């Protein structure tokens with residue numbers, strides 16, 4: 001038992017030596033790529049495409065490369081950029097879900113000035129909408 005603990009301590013030391021100066025971080029980008037890799041492999045059980053298998057392999061090796069990378073600043077930049085894009089995409093997805101769920105009662109418009117989403121009760125005809133964020137007026141036609 002003591003021997004096993006000593007061996008584990010040696011492996012732990014070796015692991016720390018190996019990862020010193022490397023990115024060694026399972027960040028959001030890495031985790032999402034692994035999830036995508038698993039999803040693509042599952043999809044490939046039915047499709048059986050070599051190209052899809054290759055793409056899935058890329059989503060496996062890219063996180064491994066990133067974890068062992070010594071260019072820490074660049075890996076952090078990648079994760080930050082990915083995180084911002086992911087957040088914008090999730091917001092868009094949420095709006096799309098609401099748009100479908102409320103299709104009978106409300107309409108969503110995007111302000112041409114500030115890009116904000118505006119939720120308007122549905123009423124047939126032409127209307128003028130004030131953007132609550134920037135105050136700019138614009139006309140919409142509800143069918």
Ligand SMILES: [Zn+2]
Pocket residue numbers: 111112113114115116131132133134135136
């Ligand atoms: Zn606006």
